[in-house]
Amino acid sequence: MRRTTAIRERFEALHSQYSREVWALAYARRMDADAALDVMQETFLRLWKQLESGDEVQNPRAWLLRVARNLAEDLAKSAFRRNGTQPPEMLNGLMSRGTLPVEKMERDEAFARIRELLDELTPADREILTLRYAFEYDAPRIAELLGVAVAAVHMRLSRARTRLAERLSANGVTTLP
Template structure:
Protein backbone atom coordinates (compact mmCIF):
# COMPACT_ATOMS: atom_id res chain seq x y z
CA UNK A 1 0.00 0.00 0.00
CA UNK A 2 1.54 3.33 -1.01
CA UNK A 3 2.34 5.61 1.88
CA UNK A 4 -0.04 8.28 0.57
CA UNK A 5 -3.15 6.09 0.77
CA UNK A 6 -5.72 6.62 3.55
CA UNK A 7 -4.75 3.47 5.49
CA UNK A 8 -1.03 4.16 5.23
CA UNK A 9 0.87 4.90 8.45
CA UNK A 10 0.79 8.50 9.57
CA UNK A 11 4.36 9.66 9.03
CA UNK A 12 3.64 13.29 9.90
CA UNK A 13 4.50 12.96 13.57
CA UNK A 14 8.04 12.71 14.86
CA UNK A 15 10.20 14.26 12.18
CA UNK A 16 13.30 12.38 13.40
CA UNK A 17 11.52 9.03 13.19
CA UNK A 18 10.07 9.93 9.80
CA UNK A 19 13.49 10.97 8.51
CA UNK A 20 14.98 7.70 9.78
CA UNK A 21 12.20 5.71 8.10
CA UNK A 22 12.61 7.59 4.81
CA UNK A 23 16.36 7.01 4.94
CA UNK A 24 15.78 3.29 5.49
CA UNK A 25 13.38 3.26 2.55
CA UNK A 26 15.90 5.02 0.31
CA UNK A 27 18.66 2.68 1.42
CA UNK A 28 16.86 -0.68 1.30
CA UNK A 29 13.72 -0.47 -0.85
CA UNK A 30 15.50 -1.44 -4.06
CA UNK A 31 17.03 -4.51 -2.44
CA UNK A 32 13.71 -5.56 -0.87
CA UNK A 33 12.04 -5.11 -4.26
CA UNK A 34 14.78 -7.18 -5.94
CA UNK A 35 14.28 -10.03 -3.52
CA UNK A 36 10.54 -10.12 -4.23
CA UNK A 37 11.13 -9.70 -7.96
CA UNK A 38 13.60 -12.59 -7.97
CA UNK A 39 10.90 -14.81 -6.51
CA UNK A 40 8.00 -13.80 -8.78
CA UNK A 41 9.47 -11.94 -11.79
CA UNK A 42 6.57 -9.51 -11.49
CA UNK A 43 7.50 -5.88 -10.82
CA UNK A 44 4.03 -4.85 -9.59
CA UNK A 45 3.84 -7.73 -7.13
CA UNK A 46 7.41 -7.00 -6.02
CA UNK A 47 6.43 -3.39 -5.34
CA UNK A 48 3.37 -4.52 -3.36
CA UNK A 49 5.56 -6.81 -1.26
CA UNK A 50 8.11 -4.02 -0.75
CA UNK A 51 5.44 -1.58 0.39
CA UNK A 52 3.89 -4.14 2.72
CA UNK A 53 7.29 -4.93 4.28
CA UNK A 54 7.95 -1.25 4.96
CA UNK A 55 4.41 -0.76 6.25
CA UNK A 56 4.97 -3.60 8.72
CA UNK A 57 8.25 -2.03 9.80
CA UNK A 58 6.51 1.27 10.49
CA UNK A 59 3.69 -0.44 12.39
CA UNK A 60 6.28 -2.36 14.43
CA UNK A 61 7.95 0.92 15.35
CA UNK A 62 4.63 2.54 16.21
CA UNK A 63 3.51 -0.40 18.37
CA UNK A 64 6.80 -0.35 20.24
CA UNK A 65 7.16 -4.09 19.67
CA UNK A 66 10.41 -5.95 19.27
CA UNK A 67 13.54 -3.84 19.11
CA UNK A 68 14.76 -4.18 15.54
CA UNK A 69 18.55 -4.16 15.65
CA UNK A 70 19.08 -4.70 11.92
CA UNK A 71 16.22 -3.16 9.88
CA UNK A 72 17.69 -4.40 6.57
CA UNK A 73 17.72 -8.02 7.70
CA UNK A 74 14.26 -7.62 9.25
CA UNK A 75 12.85 -6.16 6.02
CA UNK A 76 14.40 -8.88 3.86
CA UNK A 77 13.02 -11.59 6.15
CA UNK A 78 9.54 -10.04 6.05
CA UNK A 79 9.71 -9.69 2.25
CA UNK A 80 10.76 -13.35 1.87
CA UNK A 81 7.86 -14.40 4.10
CA UNK A 82 5.41 -12.23 2.17
CA UNK A 83 6.60 -13.68 -1.14
CA UNK A 84 6.15 -17.21 0.20
CA UNK A 85 2.73 -16.33 1.64
CA UNK A 86 1.73 -15.10 -1.81
CA UNK A 87 2.89 -18.40 -3.30
CA UNK A 88 0.73 -20.31 -0.84
CA UNK A 89 -2.32 -18.12 -1.45
CA UNK A 90 -1.86 -18.32 -5.24
CA UNK A 91 -1.76 -22.09 -5.01
CA UNK A 92 -4.92 -22.15 -2.89
CA UNK A 93 -6.70 -19.83 -5.32
CA UNK A 94 -5.56 -21.40 -8.58
CA UNK A 95 -3.84 -24.67 -7.82
CA UNK A 96 -0.76 -23.19 -9.48
CA UNK A 97 1.02 -19.89 -9.98
CA UNK A 98 -1.17 -16.97 -11.01
CA UNK A 99 -1.98 -17.04 -14.73
CA UNK A 100 -0.27 -13.71 -15.39
CA UNK A 101 3.02 -15.19 -14.15
CA UNK A 102 2.78 -18.08 -16.58
CA UNK A 103 2.51 -15.84 -19.66
CA UNK A 104 5.50 -14.48 -21.51
CA UNK A 105 6.72 -10.93 -21.12
CA UNK A 106 5.38 -8.40 -23.61
CA UNK A 107 7.97 -7.37 -26.13
CA UNK A 108 8.56 -3.84 -27.37
CA UNK A 109 9.19 -5.25 -30.87
CA UNK A 110 6.52 -4.27 -33.41
CA UNK A 111 6.66 -7.50 -35.45
CA UNK A 112 4.24 -10.18 -34.20
CA UNK A 113 6.62 -13.03 -35.03
CA UNK A 114 9.46 -11.31 -33.16
CA UNK A 115 7.14 -10.68 -30.25
CA UNK A 116 6.03 -14.31 -30.14
CA UNK A 117 9.61 -15.59 -30.23
CA UNK A 118 10.66 -13.16 -27.53
CA UNK A 119 7.69 -14.13 -25.35
CA UNK A 120 8.58 -17.80 -25.67
CA UNK A 121 12.19 -17.12 -24.69
CA UNK A 122 11.19 -15.01 -21.69
CA UNK A 123 8.65 -17.61 -20.59
CA UNK A 124 11.34 -20.28 -20.79
CA UNK A 125 13.81 -18.07 -18.93
CA UNK A 126 11.24 -17.33 -16.22
CA UNK A 127 10.49 -21.01 -15.81
CA UNK A 128 14.19 -21.85 -15.53
CA UNK A 129 14.83 -18.98 -13.10
CA UNK A 130 11.96 -20.24 -10.97
CA UNK A 131 13.66 -23.66 -10.83
CA UNK A 132 16.94 -22.20 -9.59
CA UNK A 133 17.73 -22.02 -5.90
CA UNK A 134 16.61 -18.75 -4.26
CA UNK A 135 20.26 -17.78 -3.66
CA UNK A 136 21.00 -18.12 -7.39
CA UNK A 137 17.93 -16.06 -8.33
CA UNK A 138 18.87 -13.42 -5.78
CA UNK A 139 22.46 -12.95 -6.97
CA UNK A 140 21.45 -12.99 -10.65
CA UNK A 141 18.76 -10.39 -9.94
CA UNK A 142 21.17 -8.16 -8.05
CA UNK A 143 23.68 -8.35 -10.91
CA UNK A 144 21.48 -8.23 -14.00
CA UNK A 145 18.12 -6.73 -13.02
CA UNK A 146 19.52 -4.14 -10.63
CA UNK A 147 22.88 -3.89 -12.41
CA UNK A 148 24.87 -3.91 -9.16
CA UNK A 149 28.60 -4.41 -9.51
CA UNK A 150 30.41 -7.13 -7.55
CA UNK A 151 31.51 -4.73 -4.80
CA UNK A 152 27.95 -3.54 -4.19
CA UNK A 153 26.62 -7.10 -4.17
CA UNK A 154 29.34 -8.13 -1.71
CA UNK A 155 28.39 -5.27 0.57
CA UNK A 156 24.66 -6.08 0.35
CA UNK A 157 25.15 -9.79 1.02
CA UNK A 158 27.93 -9.37 3.60
CA UNK A 159 30.33 -11.59 1.68
CA UNK A 160 33.74 -11.14 0.06
CA UNK A 161 33.93 -9.87 -3.52
CA UNK A 162 35.61 -13.12 -4.53
CA UNK A 163 32.61 -15.00 -3.13
CA UNK A 164 30.32 -12.84 -5.26
CA UNK A 165 32.32 -13.68 -8.39
CA UNK A 166 32.22 -17.38 -7.53
CA UNK A 167 28.48 -17.36 -6.74
CA UNK A 168 27.71 -15.42 -9.92
CA UNK A 169 29.81 -17.78 -11.99
CA UNK A 170 28.11 -20.83 -10.52
CA UNK A 171 24.63 -19.33 -10.81
CA UNK A 172 25.26 -18.38 -14.46
CA UNK A 173 26.62 -21.86 -15.14
CA UNK A 174 23.55 -23.53 -13.60
CA UNK A 175 21.27 -21.19 -15.56
CA UNK A 176 23.13 -21.85 -18.83
CA UNK A 177 23.15 -25.61 -18.27
CA UNK A 178 19.43 -25.62 -17.60
CA UNK A 179 18.66 -23.44 -20.63
CA UNK A 180 20.90 -25.55 -22.86
CA UNK A 181 19.22 -28.73 -21.62
CA UNK A 182 15.86 -27.27 -22.61
CA UNK A 183 17.25 -26.36 -26.03
CA UNK A 184 16.13 -22.75 -25.92
CA UNK A 185 19.48 -21.05 -25.71
CA UNK A 186 23.09 -21.76 -26.33
CA UNK A 187 25.84 -20.54 -24.01
CA UNK A 188 26.79 -16.94 -24.70
CA UNK A 189 23.53 -16.21 -26.52
CA UNK A 190 21.84 -13.86 -23.99
CA UNK A 191 22.41 -10.28 -25.07
CA UNK A 192 24.74 -8.20 -22.97
CA UNK A 193 26.33 -11.15 -21.17
CA UNK A 194 29.91 -10.43 -20.19
CA UNK A 195 32.39 -12.24 -18.04
CA UNK A 196 33.75 -9.18 -16.24
CA UNK A 197 31.31 -8.44 -13.43
Protein backbone atom coordinates in the same frame (compact mmCIF):
# COMPACT_ATOMS: atom_id res chain seq x y z
CA MET B 1 4.40 16.55 14.88
CA ARG B 2 8.20 16.74 15.04
CA ARG B 3 8.30 13.06 15.93
CA THR B 4 6.17 12.16 12.89
CA THR B 5 8.46 14.17 10.63
CA ALA B 6 11.51 12.41 12.04
CA ILE B 7 9.87 9.01 11.54
CA ARG B 8 8.92 9.90 7.98
CA GLU B 9 12.45 11.01 7.16
CA ARG B 10 13.91 7.82 8.54
CA PHE B 11 11.27 5.77 6.76
CA GLU B 12 12.00 7.39 3.41
CA ALA B 13 15.73 6.96 3.87
CA LEU B 14 15.26 3.26 4.62
CA HIS B 15 12.99 2.88 1.61
CA SER B 16 15.57 4.51 -0.62
CA GLN B 17 18.34 2.37 0.84
CA TYR B 18 16.71 -1.06 0.97
CA SER B 19 13.61 -1.17 -1.24
CA ARG B 20 15.47 -2.67 -4.23
CA GLU B 21 16.99 -5.37 -2.10
CA VAL B 22 13.60 -6.18 -0.60
CA TRP B 23 12.06 -6.34 -4.07
CA ALA B 24 14.92 -8.57 -5.33
CA LEU B 25 14.44 -10.94 -2.41
CA ALA B 26 10.69 -11.18 -3.00
CA TYR B 27 11.18 -11.51 -6.74
CA ALA B 28 13.76 -14.28 -6.31
CA ARG B 29 11.25 -16.23 -4.25
CA ARG B 30 8.10 -15.65 -6.28
CA MET B 31 9.42 -14.86 -9.78
CA ASP B 32 6.50 -12.49 -10.10
CA ALA B 33 7.27 -8.79 -10.48
CA ASP B 34 3.85 -7.59 -9.32
CA ALA B 35 3.78 -9.90 -6.32
CA ALA B 36 7.30 -8.77 -5.41
CA LEU B 37 6.11 -5.18 -5.56
CA ASP B 38 3.16 -5.97 -3.28
CA VAL B 39 5.48 -7.71 -0.82
CA MET B 40 7.86 -4.74 -0.89
CA GLN B 41 5.12 -2.17 -0.23
CA GLU B 42 3.55 -4.26 2.53
CA THR B 43 6.95 -4.75 4.14
CA PHE B 44 7.53 -1.01 4.25
CA LEU B 45 4.04 -0.33 5.58
CA ARG B 46 4.81 -2.71 8.43
CA LEU B 47 8.08 -0.92 9.00
CA TRP B 48 6.18 2.35 9.25
CA LYS B 49 3.84 0.87 11.86
CA GLN B 50 6.82 -0.45 13.77
CA LEU B 51 8.55 2.94 13.76
CA GLU B 52 5.33 4.76 14.61
CA SER B 53 4.62 2.47 17.56
CA GLY B 54 7.93 3.58 19.06
CA ASP B 55 9.51 0.12 18.97
CA GLU B 56 13.14 0.51 18.02
CA VAL B 57 14.27 -1.41 14.93
CA GLN B 58 17.87 -2.26 15.76
CA ASN B 59 18.86 -3.62 12.37
CA PRO B 60 16.41 -2.27 9.78
CA ARG B 61 17.89 -4.23 6.88
CA ALA B 62 17.64 -7.57 8.70
CA TRP B 63 14.16 -6.65 9.91
CA LEU B 64 12.97 -5.73 6.40
CA LEU B 65 14.40 -8.84 4.79
CA ARG B 66 12.91 -11.10 7.45
CA VAL B 67 9.44 -9.56 7.05
CA ALA B 68 9.71 -9.67 3.24
CA ARG B 69 10.79 -13.31 3.32
CA ASN B 70 7.83 -14.24 5.55
CA LEU B 71 5.38 -12.28 3.42
CA ALA B 72 6.72 -13.85 0.21
CA GLU B 73 6.33 -17.31 1.73
CA ASP B 74 2.80 -16.54 2.96
CA LEU B 75 1.94 -15.23 -0.51
CA ALA B 76 3.37 -18.36 -2.12
CA LYS B 77 1.20 -20.53 0.11
CA SER B 78 -1.94 -18.54 -0.63
CA ALA B 79 -1.10 -18.42 -4.36
CA PHE B 80 -0.63 -22.18 -4.32
CA ARG B 81 -4.07 -22.59 -2.78
CA ARG B 82 -5.56 -20.37 -5.48
CA ASN B 83 -3.61 -21.49 -8.53
CA GLY B 84 -2.17 -24.92 -7.83
CA THR B 85 1.43 -25.34 -8.90
CA GLN B 86 1.33 -22.91 -11.80
CA PRO B 87 2.44 -19.36 -11.21
CA PRO B 88 -0.36 -16.87 -11.92
CA GLU B 89 1.25 -15.40 -15.01
CA MET B 90 4.12 -16.95 -16.88
CA LEU B 91 4.66 -13.82 -18.91
CA ASN B 92 4.22 -11.42 -16.07
CA GLY B 93 5.92 -8.09 -16.52
CA LEU B 94 6.96 -8.60 -20.13
CA MET B 95 6.06 -5.16 -21.29
CA SER B 96 6.19 -3.95 -24.88
CA ARG B 97 9.25 -1.97 -25.82
CA GLY B 98 7.99 -1.00 -29.24
CA THR B 99 9.42 -4.03 -31.06
CA LEU B 100 7.89 -5.67 -34.08
CA PRO B 101 5.23 -8.29 -33.32
CA VAL B 102 7.38 -11.22 -34.52
CA GLU B 103 10.42 -10.02 -32.59
CA LYS B 104 8.26 -9.39 -29.58
CA MET B 105 6.78 -12.85 -29.81
CA GLU B 106 10.23 -14.44 -30.03
CA ARG B 107 11.49 -12.37 -27.16
CA ASP B 108 8.46 -13.15 -25.01
CA GLU B 109 8.92 -16.82 -25.77
CA ALA B 110 12.61 -16.71 -24.83
CA PHE B 111 11.80 -14.72 -21.69
CA ALA B 112 9.11 -17.21 -20.72
CA ARG B 113 11.66 -20.00 -21.15
CA ILE B 114 14.22 -18.11 -19.05
CA ARG B 115 11.59 -17.62 -16.41
CA GLU B 116 10.70 -21.31 -16.36
CA LEU B 117 14.34 -22.25 -16.01
CA LEU B 118 14.92 -19.69 -13.29
CA ASP B 119 12.30 -21.56 -11.30
CA GLU B 120 14.70 -24.50 -11.19
CA LEU B 121 17.44 -22.45 -9.53
CA THR B 122 17.59 -21.88 -5.81
CA PRO B 123 16.18 -18.62 -4.43
CA ALA B 124 19.74 -17.69 -3.37
CA ASP B 125 21.01 -18.01 -6.94
CA ARG B 126 18.00 -16.16 -8.29
CA GLU B 127 18.60 -13.37 -5.79
CA ILE B 128 22.15 -12.92 -6.96
CA LEU B 129 21.07 -12.94 -10.61
CA THR B 130 18.31 -10.42 -9.85
CA LEU B 131 20.67 -8.06 -8.04
CA ARG B 132 23.27 -8.41 -10.81
CA TYR B 133 21.03 -8.13 -13.86
CA ALA B 134 17.98 -6.20 -12.71
CA PHE B 135 19.89 -3.52 -10.80
CA GLU B 136 23.34 -3.96 -12.33
CA TYR B 137 24.99 -4.14 -8.92
CA ASP B 138 28.62 -5.18 -9.02
CA ALA B 139 30.02 -8.13 -7.10
CA PRO B 140 31.36 -6.11 -4.11
CA ARG B 141 27.96 -4.50 -3.60
CA ILE B 142 26.12 -7.81 -3.88
CA ALA B 143 28.63 -9.32 -1.45
CA GLU B 144 27.97 -6.50 0.99
CA LEU B 145 24.22 -6.84 0.65
CA LEU B 146 24.19 -10.60 1.08
CA GLY B 147 26.94 -10.69 3.70
CA VAL B 148 29.18 -13.03 1.71
CA ALA B 149 32.67 -12.75 0.23
CA VAL B 150 33.16 -11.13 -3.16
CA ALA B 151 34.75 -14.34 -4.44
CA ALA B 152 31.65 -16.25 -3.38
CA VAL B 153 29.46 -13.84 -5.35
CA HIS B 154 31.61 -14.31 -8.46
CA MET B 155 31.46 -18.06 -8.05
CA ARG B 156 27.71 -18.22 -7.45
CA LEU B 157 27.03 -15.75 -10.23
CA SER B 158 29.14 -17.69 -12.69
CA ARG B 159 27.62 -20.99 -11.62
CA ALA B 160 24.04 -19.67 -11.84
CA ARG B 161 24.76 -18.09 -15.23
CA THR B 162 26.34 -21.27 -16.61
CA ARG B 163 23.56 -23.44 -15.24
CA LEU B 164 20.97 -21.20 -16.80
CA ALA B 165 22.77 -21.12 -20.16
CA GLU B 166 23.10 -24.91 -20.15
CA ARG B 167 19.43 -25.36 -19.36
CA LEU B 168 18.43 -22.92 -22.05
CA SER B 169 20.50 -24.87 -24.58
CA ALA B 170 19.14 -28.19 -23.34
CA ASN B 171 15.61 -26.83 -23.73
CA GLY B 172 16.20 -25.86 -27.32
CA VAL B 173 16.68 -22.13 -26.82
CA THR B 174 19.45 -21.44 -29.29
CA THR B 175 19.03 -17.72 -29.60
CA LEU B 176 18.12 -14.86 -27.33
CA PRO B 177 16.82 -11.43 -28.21
